[in-house]
Amino acid sequence: xxxxxxxxxxxxxxxxxxxxxxxxxxxxxxxxxxxxxxxxxxxxxxxxxxxxxxxxxxxxxxxxxxxxxxxxxxxxxxxxxxxxxxxxxxxxxxxxxxxxxxxxxxxxxxxxx
Amino acid sequence: xxxxxxxxxxxxxxxxxxxxxxxxxxxxxxxxxxxxxxxxxxxxxxxxxxxxxxxxxxxxxxxxxxxxxxxxxxxxxxxxxxxxxxxxxxxxxxxxxxxxxxxxxxxxxxxxxxxxx
Numbered sequence: 424x425x426x427x428x429x430x431x432x433x434x435x436x437x438x439x440x441x442x443x444x445x446x447x448x449x450x451x452x453x454x455x456x457x458x459x460x461x462x463x464x465x466x467x468x469x470x471x472x473x474x475x476x477x478x479x480x481x482x483x484x485x486x487x488x489x490x491x492x493x494x495x496x497x498x499x500x501x502x503x504x505x506x507x508x509x510x511x512x513x514x515x516x517x518x519x520x521x522x523x524x525x526x527x528x529x530x531x532x533x534x535x536x
Numbered sequence: 537x538x539x540x541x542x543x544x545x546x547x548x549x550x551x552x553x554x555x556x557x558x559x560x561x562x563x564x565x566x567x568x569x570x571x572x573x574x575x576x577x578x579x580x581x582x583x584x585x586x587x588x589x590x591x592x593x594x595x596x597x598x599x600x601x602x603x604x605x606x607x608x609x610x611x612x613x614x615x616x617x618x619x620x621x622x623x624x625x626x627x628x629x630x631x632x633x634x635x636x637x638x639x640x641x642x643x644x645x646x647x648x649x650x651x652x653x
Contacts, residue, residue, distance in 0.1 A: 429579075456640065458641070464645070465645050466628075466641075466643040467643070514579060514580060521630075522587065522630065524570065524582050525582075525641060527572070527579040527580035528579050529578055529579035
């Protein structure tokens with residue numbers, strides 16, 4: 424069964440450093456998403472991406488965040504200057520259409536020290 | 537504002553017993569509703585979805601959920617729980633707004649299910 428893959432599974436970084444979280448969505452999917460889950464809290468929407476541009480973003484997705492689809496398979500989330508409060512599990516998801524179910528990766532646990 | 541409430545943080549059931557996990561949503565239009573399951577160290581796996589039509593939907597692993605518009609609920613059920621069902625379960629509503637929203641999901645806080653032998 425096709426799946427969304429995310430790398431790395433765990434990323435440790437120092438506050439102020441840049442991190443790039445990587446995702447390979449399901450190959451025939453056109454809509455891509457990032458969500459995050461701070462420990463003990465809800466899974467929260469960050470951003471959706473379609474046709475090589477951001478289609479929606481939440482209040483969390485400020486100027487420190489950016490997304491990119493650098494080639495035909497990868498979808499990345501960059502945090503320019505990490506803060507302690509960015510520590511969370513970050514999930515990538517993809518879907519065939521906005522109404523179609525979203526398939527999630529296993530997540531990247533980001534720890535900012 | 538749209539929201540999803542899962543009132544039970546943690547539920548423990550005996551193996552073989554029936555299960556019902558509660559989910560209530562607040563959304564102005566007809567919702568798209570989902571249940572996801574997350575096992576330790578794993579991603580979010582889709583169990584089932586409701587878009588329209590029959591209000592009782594069947595999912596994977598023997599789960600089902602019933603959409604009740606009058607109660608704004610979408611409770612997840614399973615007639616006989618297996619030890620491998622121990623995981624965290626998330627209810628989510630898909631937000632569709634006129635004008636091209638991409639349908640992001642709003643999640644509940646999750647219910648952790650423990651299964652005792």
